[in-house]
Amino acid sequence: MTTARDGRGNLGAGIGFGYGDRVFLTDSEHETYLRRMPVRYARRGLAGIPEVCHVCGEPAVDGNPLQAAHRVPFNAGVRRWRLTPTWLDRPGNLRWAHRQRCNRLVELSEKDIEELVELLRRKSP
Numbered sequence: 757m758t759t760a761r762d763g764r765g766n767l768g769a770g771i772g773f774g775y776g777d778r779v780f781l782t783d784s785e786h787e788t789y790l791r792r793m794p795v796r797y798a799r800r801g802l803a804g805i806p807e808v809c810h811v812c813g814e815p816a817v818d819g820n821p822l823q824a825a826h827r828v829p830f831n832a833g834v835r836r837w838r839l840t841p842t843w844l845d846r847p848g849n850l851r852w853a854h855r856q857r858c859n860r861l862v863e864l865s866e867k868d869i870e871e872l873v874e875l876l877r878r879k880s881p
């Protein structure tokens with residue numbers, strides 16, 4: 757993984773370009789991950805836990821804490837959409853939401869994911 761900028765400035769700002777990290781897996785990476793899923797580091801890039809849930813706007817409660825939820829789900833993102841773990845775990849793909857009820861509402865619809873991936877493909881090197 758490189759952290760070098762690729763000189764394309766703000767192309768695709770907000771959807772993961774300009775940071776030097778690849779968006780899509782290579783064939784061999786994909787094959788490897790189908791056999792054994794990569795480790796997630798969802799919270800690594802996130803700032804501290806916010807006061808309230810992204811979905812309902814309520815604070816965490818006992819038994820229902822806020823947790824980092826993926827907009828494009830991690831497993832499907834790797835297996836089906838061939839996105840890199842780095843892209844999937846970047847803050848832009850994560851929202852803090854209650855573990856129960858709200859977490860799954862963060863997830864994009866199949867159609868939205870398809871559109872997003874198509875957009876990423878067009879802009880990807």
Ligand SMILES: [Zn+2]
Pocket residue numbers: 809810811812813814853854858
């Ligand atoms: Zn909530």
